[in-house]
Amino acid sequence: MTTPTFMERLKTGLWDENPGLVQLLGLCPLLAVTSTFTNGLGLGIATLSVLVLSNTLVSLTRRWIRGEIRIPIYVLIIASLVTCTELIFKAWFPALDRSLGIFIPLIVTNCAIVARAEVFAARNAVTASVVDGLVMGIGFALLLMAIGLFRELVAMGWLLAVLPPGAFFALALAIAAKNTIDRRRQNQGDGALSRRAAR
């Protein structure tokens, strides 16, 4: 198995295994805060930093943590990082903190983070884990921003877009768009080339 390059990893996080679009993880904050672009950006950055740091710490400690106690340790690490992030937001981005409110502390319940700890960071070296946190976090953050921007723009003509149902519509459209693009690509390059690219 060859080590994937950073660009390949980035494509995985942004597209092939996007936490929000494909793994469908962390949907609660995704649906709840994406009423504006700024909110999406703020929560995206907060989630990204927690994800990178938690992957780093989990990977660093993976050798001397027994399987039976790994989950409480992930919880400890993630909860501490989220608390620190909340304090940092309160200190340096007070307006954003007020607008995101409870969703900053609720990052702790974003299963995308514990999923990356369990699936990736606990089995891989630190550098690879940092990269994994980065690409997955960027994938999640970009989706938050895209949905936030979409809803904010659509809301100018259609108020429902900023209300909770709008979040479901926007996410459904995004997932449908991704699947359509994937299918079209597959049909186009029906030859060996696409099959090799898929694996």
Next chain:
Amino acid sequence: MWVIAGGKTAMADRTVFKSGATLAIIAAACTALVAATYQLTRERIAANEQVWLEQSLQPVLSGITFDGGISESLLTIPAPHALPGSENALVYRVYADELPVAALFVVSARDGYAGPIRLLVGVDTKGEITGVHVLAHRETPGLGDGVETGKSDWAAQFANRSLTNTSADRWKIRRDGGDFDQLTGASVTPRAIVKAVKETLQYFDANATDIFAAAADSEADK
């Protein structure tokens, strides 16, 4: 047989001990990280909260003309007190031409859905509410957070209410047979705030003279 079983137990004991020690070390390290961040951000957070509070003072005083420098008239009422909340309460005294016109209370509603709700309550010298503003809360998004001024106009219903024009048993949400609207899907949060505002009014009613007579906190106390 006994020996083997004993050996196994001893080994299991050691594993448990090792796991416990790992957990303890990581817990200590995580706590240290949070404590360090707290120390690093504490002053900035306090300063931000102060700015936020002072920005909220003016909107709570709708329809009142007053002298500037409200923040210099700050008076701390140390806990325990008869106001809502278990922490120290703050009072900003508002004057017009050096005569008292209103008081702004910073209190906490204790029985919210998720922890205390920090409130700013303005009362004029007639005992009427000049405005209510939620400073901080952890209520459910989309339900209880409608009490925030930016999210809905729920808090506007307090304007001009007093213990005279709304008798004590009407200081309840409609579901409990009172005069105040609840929020769809959330009655705990509005109920807690209505109660806290009422208690603030009662406190002001009983202590207004003392509040305006007391000397402001010295700069050193702030």
